[in-house]
Amino acid sequence: MNNLAQMPTGTPAQKETTSNRLNTGEVVSELFSQYGTLIIVIVLAIFFGATAPRFLLAQNIINIFKQVSVVAIMAIGMTMVILLGGIDLSVGSVALLAGATTMYMINHEVMGTGAAILVGLFVSGLVGLVNGIMVEKFKISPLIITLGTMIAIRGLAQSVLWLDNSWAWVKDPFLLSIANKSLFFIPMVVVIMLVLYVIFYIILSQTGFGRSLYAIGGNQRAAHLCGIPVERMKIISYILCGVTAGLGGLVLISRLSAVSPAVGADIHFDAITAVVLGGASLSGGSGKLEKTLLGAIIVGMILNYLTIKGIPGTLQSAVNGFIILVAAVLDRLSKMKTAG
Amino acid sequence: MPSSKKNSRLMLGNFLQTYGLLLMVVLLVVIFTFLNQRFLTPENFKNILEQNGALAIIAVGVTFSIISGNFDLSTGAVVALAGVVLALVFTQTNNMVLAILAALGTTILIALFNGVLIAYLKINSMIVTLACMIWARGVALGLTNADSIPFQSPFINFMNKSSFLGISPIIWLIIVSYLVGWFILSRTRLGRYTYALGGDIEATKQAGVNTSLYTIFIFLLSAVLVWVGTIVTITRLSAGAPNAVYGLEFDAIVAVIIGGSAMNGGEGNLRKTLIGMLFIAILNNGLSTLGMRDSSFYLYKGCIILVALFFEVISRQILKKANPAVVLDNSSAG
Numbered sequence: 001m002n003n004l005a006q007m008p009t010g011t012p013a014q015k016e017t018t019s020n021r022l023n024t025g026e027v028v029s030e031l032f033s034q035y036g037t038l039i040i041v042i043v044l045a046i047f048f049g050a051t052a053p054r055f056l057l058a059q060n061i062i063n064i065f066k067q068v069s070v071v072a073i074m075a076i077g078m079t080m081v082i083l084l085g086g087i088d089l090s091v092g093s094v095a096l097l098a099g100a101t102t103m104y105m106i107n108h109e110v111m112g113t114g115a116a117i118l119v120g121l122f123v124s125g126l127v128g129l130v131n132g133i134m135v136e137k138f139k140i141s142p143l144i145i146t147l148g149t150m151i152a153i154r155g156l157a158q159s160v161l162w163l164d165n166s167w168a169w170v171k172d173p174f175l176l177s178i179a180n181k182s183l184f185f186i187p188m189v190v191v192i193m194l195v196l197y198v199i200f201y202i203i204l205s206q207t208g209f210g211r212s213l214y215a216i217g218g219n220q221r222a223a224h225l226c227g228i229p230v231e232r233m234k235i236i237s238y239i240l241c242g243v244t245a246g247l248g249g250l251v252l253i254s255r256l257s258a259v260s261p262a263v264g265a266d267i268h269f270d271a272i273t274a275v276v277l278g279g280a281s282l283s284g285g286s287g288k289l290e291k292t293l294l295g296a297i298i299v300g301m302i303l304n305y306l307t308i309k310g311i312p313g314t315l316q317s318a319v320n321g322f323i324i325l326v327a328a329v330l331d332r333l334s335k336m337k338t339a340g
Numbered sequence: 341m342p343s344s345k346k347n348s349r350l351m352l353g354n355f356l357q358t359y360g361l362l363l364m365v366v367l368l369v370v371i372f373t374f375l376n377q378r379f380l381t382p383e384n385f386k387n388i389l390e391q392n393g394a395l396a397i398i399a400v401g402v403t404f405s406i407i408s409g410n411f412d413l414s415t416g417a418v419v420a421l422a423g424v425v426l427a428l429v430f431t432q433t434n435n436m437v438l439a440i441l442a443a444l445g446t447t448i449l450i451a452l453f454n455g456v457l458i459a460y461l462k463i464n465s466m467i468v469t470l471a472c473m474i475w476a477r478g479v480a481l482g483l484t485n486a487d488s489i490p491f492q493s494p495f496i497n498f499m500n501k502s503s504f505l506g507i508s509p510i511i512w513l514i515i516v517s518y519l520v521g522w523f524i525l526s527r528t529r530l531g532r533y534t535y536a537l538g539g540d541i542e543a544t545k546q547a548g549v550n551t552s553l554y555t556i557f558i559f560l561l562s563a564v565l566v567w568v569g570t571i572v573t574i575t576r577l578s579a580g581a582p583n584a585v586y587g588l589e590f591d592a593i594v595a596v597i598i599g600g601s602a603m604n605g606g607e608g609n610l611r612k613t614l615i616g617m618l619f620i621a622i623l624n625n626g627l628s629t630l631g632m633r634d635s636s637f638y639l640y641k642g643c644i645i646l647v648a649l650f651f652e653v654i655s656r657q658i659l660k661k662a663n664p665a666v667v668l669d670n671s672s673a674g
Binding site for chain 1: 474
């Protein structure tokens with residue numbers, strides 16, 4: 001819009017120089033928008049490695065991936081929800097609910113491990129369905145709805161935990177093996193995370209489902225006119241977000257080897273930070289899974305570096321908040337540059 | 341025939357919009373009175389207002405930001421941070437005036453920071469204040485090492501013990517906040533521009549209003565109310581606590597929304613906020629006096645709020661269904 005308005009006022013020569021400058025600017029911003037997240041990861045790795053030699057040790061890198069795995073898994077569903085212009089603050093509570101129900105089923109020998117995990121994931125998907133229906137059918141801001149379900153579902157999950165005196169140990173060998181076993185030196189949790197990313201990457205990039213998601217994100221009205229069931233797709237994105245939150249919760253409780261009422265309390269912030277750092281805009285329309293993974297890794301790297309440097313854990317959420325701000329400001333500035 | 345049906349729908353929608361929440365407040369009071377004999381006493385009513393004083397006062401500022409089309413998710417975290425700053429300054433200098441001014445400085449600085457990012461850099465208010473909600477609470481935790489800082493002061497005693505015309509200072513602060521808020525919203529230029537900003541920001545700009553400046557004014561006004569809310573919170577706790585008023589931002593926004601102010605700005609008023617605030621305050625107090633566990637408290641609270649939101653939306657949709665015809669008639673006539 002701005003460009004069009006400015007064009008006629010300049011002489012042809014001026015026009016050429018501005019368009020040339022725009023081209024180089026466009027190339028830079030294009031490069032940055034394509035590989036920006038990766039560049040940040042590399043720059044941070046070099047800087048952290050130079051100032052804290054322990055940072056780049058193989059053991060530490062594996063540790064970072066282990067620490068990142070839960071948030072990264074939850075960020076998969078969050079990417080899809082944010083891509084469609086929504087947001088889901090209830091993922092931390094859903095993680096607790098999945099953990100609590102699964103452990104209840106296993107500890108009380110209601111059913112086997114596999115079935116109990118399926119029940120946990122089913123319940124998580126159900127919460128996503130409720131979120132999606134309320135957001136889409138009643139047109140209430142997803143922020144308000146999911147803040148409400150965040151509170152209510154945490155209460156529900158804690159009520160389930162209360163049946164076990166509000167604390168459940170994970171004694172199931174299969175769940176424990178997720179946290180303890182490795183596959184060719186790669187911890188099982190990291191393998192699970194990578195496998196999930198590959199599966200969802202293929203779904204998003206190779207299937208009609210994925211293409212419709214991006215079509216809706218790009219232009220909702222056009223997608224609707226093309227016959228894509230926009231409302232249903234959005235509800236499905238909330239269901240998937242619930243399921244990945246449940247998966248993240250199961251990995252989390254197996255890492256902690258216990259379910260306590262505070263599990264996953266602030267984890268929705270980390271998941272949102274990862275997605276935003278991956279370059280998705282909170283107003284919808286963009287979001288790439290591979291970049292979300294990089295975004296989660298950036299958060300993990302920064303927190304790991306702070307721990308190595310002896311900065312207290314209490315300040316870590318302050319750092320998280322500022323990371324979101326910096327990402328939002330950078331996103332805004334890059335858009336201003338391309339706009340004029 | 342259809343027109344009478346439409347009329348009855350319109351009346352039903354209007355009725356629900358105007359009195360729906362009030363009916364739910366009455367229903368809540370009846371239920372809680374039934375469950376707990378000591379609920380419906382003047383003493384407990386005073387208690388409800390004092391317990392939720394910070395919420396009541398901050399909801400005034402949140403009403404302004406929502407009418408102007410902005411979300412403010414940071415209020416609870418800023419109360420915690422300003423409270424911690426107040427407690428730290430007081431324990432270091434033993435000067436209450438200085439401590440209270442330091443808290444005011446904190447809320448004003450944060451409002452300026454958020455306001456500039458929102459008004460001049462045009463970043464979505466939801467993102468800016470979401471980030472602020474995270475970092476402000478984090479800074480508060482970092483400053484205190486996650487402990488709370490208790491302190492004693494004559495000022496706290498004065499706020500808790502004294503009364504004027506039989507009404508305690510906290511309740512006076514609530515009354516003054518609503519009166520001043522009502523005056524600014526309905527009688528001043530800032531109030532008119534608050535509605536204009538939320539209604540159509542581009543049109544407002546073209547009418548020659550410095551929209552960015554007025555957006556910042558609205559955030560500053562809200563900051564002053566957050567400061568008053570901080571003083572109320574400090575009074576109740578007689579400590580600065582990084583974990584204080586967890587979830588206050590949610591309660592405040594919900595109070596404004598279920599009161600019936602539109603989520604995307606442009607309409608709303610403080611009378612609606614007052615009823616919404618009473619609903620949340622009575623819910624908080626009623627549930628907590630039943631002596632239930634935290635988990636059940638949150639479960640009931642979340643579900644009841646969702647029901648209230650549901651009714652708000654339903655009444656809005658009934659109105660919308662009845663109204664398009666009216667809107668069409670007007671446009672064809674004009």
